Every structure is written in C-alpha cells, then in structure tokens.
Amino acid sequence: MNPAPPSFPCAVTIDVEPDPDTGDFEAVRRHLPGLLERFDTRGIPATLFCTSRVVDECGDLLRQVPSQHEFASHACSHRPFTRMTPEERRDELARSKAVIESLGRGCAGFRSPYFCMTDAILREVAQAGYQYDSSWASFGHPIGYHNLWKSKRPVRLEDPAIVEVPIPDATVARIPFGLSFYRAFDPVSRLFHVGRPHLVYLHCDEFQDRLPSADIPRWARPFLGRNRGKRASVLLDRLLDALQRKGARFVTVGDIARSVPGADPSA
Numbered sequence: 724m725n726p727a728p729p730s731f732p733c734a735v736t737i738d739v740e741p742d743p744d745t746g747d748f749e750a751v752r753r754h755l756p757g758l759l760e761r762f763d764t765r766g767i768p769a770t771l772f773c774t775s776r777v778v779d780e781c782g783d784l785l786r787q788v789p790s791q792h793e794f795a796s797h798a799c800s801h802r803p804f805t806r807m808t809p810e811e812r813r814d815e816l817a818r819s820k821a822v823i824e825s826l827g828r829g830c831a832g833f834r835s836p837y838f839c840m841t842d843a844i845l846r847e848v849a850q851a852g853y854q855y856d857s858s859w860a861s862f863g864h865p866i867g868y869h870n871l872w873k874s875k876r877p878v879r880l881e882d883p884a885i886v887e888v889p890i891p892d893a894t895v896a897r898i899p900f901g902l903s904f905y906r907a908f909d910p911v912s913r914l915f916h917v918g919r920p921h922l923v924y925l926h927c928d929e930f931q932d933r934l935p936s937a938d939i940p941r942w943a944r945p946f947l948g949r950n951r952g953k954r955a956s957v958l959l960d961r962l963l964d965a966l967q968r969k970g971a972r973f974v975t976v977g978d979i980a981r982s983v984p985g986a987d988p989s990a
C-alpha cells in the first residue's frame with residue numbers, strides 16, 4: 724500500500740452573489756444550503772465571499788450558516804472595480820464589510836468581483852481594514868489574462884500591509900483553479916489538475932442548468948455551458964475526492980492568511 728501523501732492546506736471558496744442574468748438570488752437560495760451540508764459531511768470549512776446584497780436579501784439563510792464556515796466580502800454591487808471611481812470603491816469596501824460584520828462573524832477578507840485587482844485597488848482594500856485579499860488570478864474581467872506575473876502562492880505584502888491569497892492556476896495554460904475550469908474541460912481536466920492547490924473557487928449559479936447570458940462572450944459559452952446543474956454536482960464531488968486523495972487538509976482562506984509567515988498572529 725502506498726503511504727499517505729503529505730497533507731497541504733486547501734480552501735474551498737464560494738462567491739455568493741446575485742444571479743448574473745436576473746440579479747435575484749434564486750441560485751443562492753436553491754443551492755447554498757445543500758452545498759454547505761455537503762461540505763459539513765466532508766468536514767470542509769468553506770469561505771463565503773458574499774456581496775452585501777446577499778446579506779440584505781438572504782440574511783435569514785446566512786444566519787443559519789454553521790460557525791466553522793467563514794464570511795468575507797465580495798463588495799456590494801458586483802460591478803467590476805476597475806470601472807468604478809476610487810470613491811465608489813471605498814464606499815463598497817467599507818459598506819460591504821460593515822454589512823457582513825452585522826452577521827456577527829467578522830469579515831477579514833475581500834475578493835474583487837471578476838478578479839479585478841490592481842496595485843491601487845489592493846491599497847484601498849488594505850486601507851479599508853481587510854486583513855487579506857483573494858483576487859489575484861491569471862484570468863478575469865474583461866475576459867482575458869491579467870496579473871500573470873503576480874505570486875501564485877499566499878504572500879504577505881508590506882506595502883500595502885495585507886496578505887494576498889491568490890487563485891492558483893489549474894494548468895500551464897494559466898486557468899484559475901475553479902469548478903468552472905473542472906467542468907469546462909472535463910474529462911481532460913481530471914488529468915491536468917496536477918499539483919496541490921491551496922484554493923479552489925465555485926459559484927452557486929454553476930448548479931443551475933441554464934448558462935446565464937450576461938457577461939460571457941460567445942467564444943467562451945461552449946466551455947462554460949458544459950456540465951452545469953446536476954453534472955456540476957457530480958464533478959464537484961469528484962474534485963473534492965481527488966483533492967482529499969492528494970492530501971488536502973481543508974481550512975478557510977482566513978486560516979491560510981493567518982498562517983503566512985510574518986503575518987500578525989493577533990489579526
């Protein structure tokens with residue numbers, strides 16, 4: 724029998740946001756409770772990057788989320804931060820943090836909608852009092868590559884003073900490690916997600932059958948429309964099984980941020 728592989732910390736994150744087409748919360752209401760139940764069965768503490776509107780509209784549901792899961796901010800309006808003024812960004816950073824903290828569970832982290840992140844925006848995130856950001860990704864809005872040469876591992880920055888927990892790449896093609904990648908390129912993705920990712924991300928909307936029309940260019944639709952709904956659910960289990968076999972020890976993004984060398988242990 725092969726010895727157990729060495730363990731590695733891995734965070735499962737859900738971006739909890741309005742449905743792309745309608746702006747309502749049908750996908751969140753339909754799929755978030757079942758996802759959390761599934762994570763609880765596996766002993767996975769998830770990190771929920773919530774928009775403030777989810778808290779406003781689905782506060783009843785979020786208040787029932789078991790305490791091992793972490794809440795973090797995914798801004799207010801879910802608009803791309805690079806298309807907002809600094810004043811609008813500062814308002815969303817502060818307001819979303821306050822609204823999420825009203826759930827009584829803290830809000831140490833931020834993820835920018837569509838992974839829109841620049842050095843200037845990261846400074847604003849730190850100034851708003853967040854201890855970590857999780858937005859550096861090789862691919863994002865507008866659909867295309869960016870932040871390619873940033874660290875792919877969690878890193879403590881000094882200026883601005885913040886921990887960045889980036890989205891790891893799933894393949895040499897620099898595709899961020901998420902259920903969307905795993906679905907889009909199944910079954911090839913089963914062979915390619917080599918390595919030991921410190922983070923994977925997913926959305927409630929992926930468990931809806933229909934691909935939303937908003938925000939997705941025509942060339943990407945054949946990929947992102949694959950394996951949604953029930954099939955996404957099967958593939959999520961397969962992905963989690965694969966990570967566990969590799970030695971994943973599931974933690975929150977906050978746990979990862981606090982463990983980065985040099986981070987303030989009291990944060």
Ligand SMILES: [Zn+2]
Nearest residue numbers: 738740836837
């Ligand atoms: Zn989002």
